[in-house]
Amino acid sequence: MRLLLPLLLLTSQALAQPADTVRLRRHILALTSTPEPRNYLHEVSLNQAADYIKAELAAAGARPTEQPYEVEGRTYRNILGHFGPETGPRIIIGAHYDVYGEQPGADDNGSGVAALLELARLLGQQQGLPCRIDLVAYTLEEPPFFRTPHMGSYVHAEALRKAGVPVRGMVALETLGYFDDRKRTQSYPLGPLKWVYGTRGNYVTVAQKFGNGHFGRQFARCYKQAAILPVKRFKAPAWLPGIDFSDHLNYWHFGYPAVLLTDTAFYRNHHYHKPTDTLNRLDLYRLGLAVEALLATVLRL
Template identity: 35%
Template sequence: MSGAFATADVAGLVRELGARADPARLRCDVEFLAEGPRSRTRAPEAMRRAEAYAARELAAAGWRTERQPFDVRCRLGSTDRRGHQALPLEFRLHRRLAGANLLARLPGAPCRGTVVVGAHLDTVEASPGADDNASGVAALLEAARLLAGLPQPPPVTLAVLDMEELGLIGARYAARRLRRGRRAVGMICLESVGFFTDEPGSQLMPLGFEAAFPDVAAEVRAGGLRGDFTLVVHRRATDAAARLWCLAAGAGRTPLACVTLRDPRPLGPLGALAGVVVPPLAHLDRSDHAAFWNVGIPALMLTSTANFRNSHYHQPTDTPDTLDYPRLAAVAAATAATAVFWPRSVRAR
């Protein structure tokens, strides 16, 4: 699609996809993936089992899946040890890491001009990671099933990413490969997208957030600090894509509230540097979309805000029974529609 998207077309597609999105199927995906921790370094058998499951489900939906192994040395990353608080500044030098991403496309879909939909498969130690991030992988698998039913294969690449908890290692590898030849025009990151609560006061905000983003903070406060929305984090290059996702989210069978947050930084290394020196901005880099930003690929992060809402974050209690599957199905449908209608006027800036 070129230029502006048509509201009626988006709403029509979301209604079609939403009617097929299955909360029960999403729950099955999450329950399989979140039987226990999964990690190349801490729980390798569980990680292999989860990867094989994702590959089978993608193949069953008609996607051609390529396993892209990587073996990297002396990479600065982060720790994946258990803890309720986020650990964005606990840097660690990894001497060697060997993992693999899964990338999938529909037969006949073009490779160039693709929109990447990504979610990380790994967890921290001791957590089964139902929300972080079986919810994101399940939404990706459901989007795969929905997109496979369209008359024409859309230019979408699905990416099941490895070692996010170790410092976006798999995403950094994938982003560099997709940047070559300008094959990717955008990326949608599904990060902890399944936990919602209508309880007033349940939504927290990071230290310094209200000063850095007063309009967003005011919107959240006006909603009674309820954790009932999806946060859409974007940059100037993806203003239109963020609006598109919110339009799609509101048009489905289970309408989703969303709050958009525009990161003021530019794409590329300068934006990454600013995140290190300005703490409120560092929270916006806490998933795989940041690896795409850093190589100049426009991206969105969709999230239910992890530890700022979910008390089970990085804990053994992050289990499948804590998630909201009708809303997760709505996330999947809105994401699939956004990938199809991604504004083709978007360019790296």
């Protein structure tokens, strides 16, 4: 009980300033209402989303910066917001803001970006953060750039490694708003996993690869203790389909520990990468609970 007390106190502190579902809705609506889908072909829409994210980070009290880079003659931007001390090891929390194809991407990954922005607002209300926390909104996570050096998260992780920046760990926020309490709504890359994790799509999962180090274990343990909604801890070989399907894979590539926080995307949400991935299908209350647990965990790490 003595070990749990500090976490319980921090959880109470986080819940005293709960996530705002009205703000979460506003963020997702802003991202899904661009003139055209925010994919790599539509620079105007990508830039509109990036400008919105940067303004919201600044309003939350972050120190916003940009990380522009060129791909095939076009300029794309990561948007960053910094909290806490300027020096020392840092924690990276990121979510990509681009979409795949011609679809709104409310869950993928409007929900992750909305969670990032709401976390920023809550972090801005904290005093004396224990370490530097960098929030990063990535561009170009989706195909055709997935698993290439053109991913925004690759560009960011590579820059950290080249600069010798000490990183305690990274958390990727990927599709966090879709839940279904019915049986047989949750699938897995390996069928027998349903006997371990169940068939109801009503939880978030902390996914990481074997050998991910102390940060991954600590984050998963603290998050599960802090969360009100169900949390499944999932650790598997890096080759298992889905275990590296987001921006955290690039931090693994550069030797940083990283975890994925997700609603499991296409293993649950059949609207994934489709025009039907819309705001009205999301559970903003449970998305808010996921953000509150994230805040409590970050304050604990």
